[in-house]
Amino acid sequence: MDPYRLGLLGHGTVGRGVVDLLHRTSEECGRRTGRHLEVTAIAVGDPTRPRALPEGCAARITGDPLEICRDPAIDLVVELVGGIDAPREWIRAALEAGKDVVTANKAVLATHGEELFELARDHDCRLLFEASVAAAIPVIQVLQHGLPAGPIDRLLGILNGTSNRILGRLEGGMPFTEALAEAQRDGFAEADPTLDLSGWDAGHKLALLTRLVLGTSVPLDALKVEGIERIEPIDLAFGARHHWCLKSIAELRRRPEGISLRVAPTWIADNSELAAVHDEYNAVLLEAETFGTLVLQGKGAGGLPTAGSVVADILRAARGEGRTPATPRQELRILEPGSSPSRHYVRFRAKDRPGVLARIAGALAEEGVSIASVEQPEPVDPSAVPVHLITHPVPTTVLDAALSRLGPNGILSEDPLRIRIDALPSPLPSTRVDEGPGATKGATPCPA
Numbered sequence: 001m002d003p004y005r006l007g008l009l010g011h012g013t014v015g016r017g018v019v020d021l022l023h024r025t026s027e028e029c030g031r032r033t034g035r036h037l038e039v040t041a042i043a044v045g046d047p048t049r050p051r052a053l054p055e056g057c058a059a060r061i062t063g064d065p066l067e068i069c070r071d072p073a074i075d076l077v078v079e080l081v082g083g084i085d086a087p088r089e090w091i092r093a094a095l096e097a098g099k100d101v102v103t104a105n106k107a108v109l110a111t112h113g114e115e116l117f118e119l120a121r122d123h124d125c126r127l128l129f130e131a132s133v134a135a136a137i138p139v140i141q142v143l144q145h146g147l148p149a150g151p152i153d154r155l156l157g158i159l160n161g162t163s164n165r166i167l168g169r170l171e172g173g174m175p176f177t178e179a180l181a182e183a184q185r186d187g188f189a190e191a192d193p194t195l196d197l198s199g200w201d202a203g204h205k206l207a208l209l210t211r212l213v214l215g216t217s218v219p220l221d222a223l224k225v226e227g228i229e230r231i232e233p234i235d236l237a238f239g240a241r242h243h244w245c246l247k248s249i250a251e252l253r254r255r256p257e258g259i260s261l262r263v264a265p266t267w268i269a270d271n272s273e274l275a276a277v278h279d280e281y282n283a284v285l286l287e288a289e290t291f292g293t294l295v296l297q298g299k300g301a302g303g304l305p306t307a308g309s310v311v312a313d314i315l316r317a318a319r320g321e322g323r324t325p326a327t328p329r330q331e332l333r334i335l336e337p338g339s340s341p342s343r344h345y346v347r348f349r350a351k352d353r354p355g356v357l358a359r360i361a362g363a364l365a366e367e368g369v370s371i372a373s374v375e376q377p378e379p380v381d382p383s384a385v386p387v388h389l390i391t392h393p394v395p396t397t398v399l400d401a402a403l404s405r406l407g408p409n410g411i412l413s414e415d416p417l418r419i420r421i422d423a424l425p426s427p428l429p430s431t432r433v434d435e436g437p438g439a440t441k442g443a444t445p446c447p448a
Ligand SMILES: NC(=O)c1ccc[n+]([C@@H]2O[C@H](COP(=O)([O-])OP(=O)(O)OC[C@H]3O[C@@H](n4cnc5c(N)ncnc54)[C@H](OP(=O)(O)O)[C@@H]3O)[C@@H](O)[C@H]2O)c1
Pocket: 009, 010, 011, 012, 013, 014, 015, 043, 044, 045, 046, 047, 049, 063, 065, 079, 080, 081, 082, 083, 086, 104, 105, 106, 131, 132, 135, 300, 301, 302, 303, 306
């Protein structure tokens, strides 16, 4: 069989999975492509460390990714290192040398995708990236080739397994720092988890999916991104009492007046499809007039699930499929995501002083924010009494303006936490203020 020679950049969690999977499935890969797939070189950060390679794999190990990208004997470069600047240079070099490229790196494509896809087209090469979004879920293929005609009106995604796993642990009452430490210990969070927790890992993935849905690229600054760093078990406990579930939701919404893009912690009904997506699992929900609702769900991280999608791309390239389609630039009208009204949950921590609730209600009323319900559990610490509040539908932008009026005014012990409530079938909870010892004196239920 005609050989198809691969150069891998990276032999970490995903890289090792790819080498092992190609070895285990070599006969099937040969049948499906008509070619003999051969890993001939692997670049790593530390080339002096011994590497366990499958029997019969004679790949040379190097510390120089560019050497692989420029090697005329290599047909395809698989980038599995991560990061932005260096992978951009390596992918550029490989495409300029006329090689196909497969990558699992959403960050480099979300940041420099237009430049790299254009380069791939100019050199008549493939740049494939199935594993970069939702690891095992073939969502890129579905969006590129698998859907009936007709525009997608809405895309909702749980696209970051680390956040999803941590939110699940908070729901069980585990403190945030412990939940994060557990995720890191079990290999589900990076040593530096900033991109996961800030929502930007999901933001990068949403940018890639948006490019496919709209057929044009969107700048990253069109996304509004909020993280899960300030969520606490008391928020989850409040939601659970009202049959809500908290998920970090990535959302693309297309309306006649424009599109909005956001990643944010969002309350959804605990019996909805996305509420059943736990731990490192990811899901993508698509809505369109043609097919109604379609949900794709699967493992969103891990060496083997991700390697499976990388190998699927390698097979496509070896068969000569998957050329990068042109994406003509379009003028998009980007809407502020919080501009249409939704109900919101707000958690305050207030000092135990008379009239605190009245001051909060007053600040909200000045911006026309109407309160549906207030709950103040009996406080443990009188310097930081939690108050949970639900608003009637209001644009997030208006609520944020109202909350900023509260500013550093001496009654709050920290900034309020605000979370949007997505359309819920369940009724709103009724107003309740516990008047136990230490409860905020003079507080009254707030009128709607
Ligand atoms: N892990 C997942 O579940 C998952 C899921 C989807 C997508 N991805 C994406 O897949 C990519 C790889 O992730 P991973 O989890 O496999 O990462 P990883 O375990 O940290 O492995 C990174 C690999 O890159 C090598 N490396 C680092 N710097 C290098 C350099 N300058 N030159 C050459 N090699 C270098 C490392 O070398 P050493 O072995 O010497 O340290 C290691 O082999 C990332 O883009 C990630 O976002 C990962």
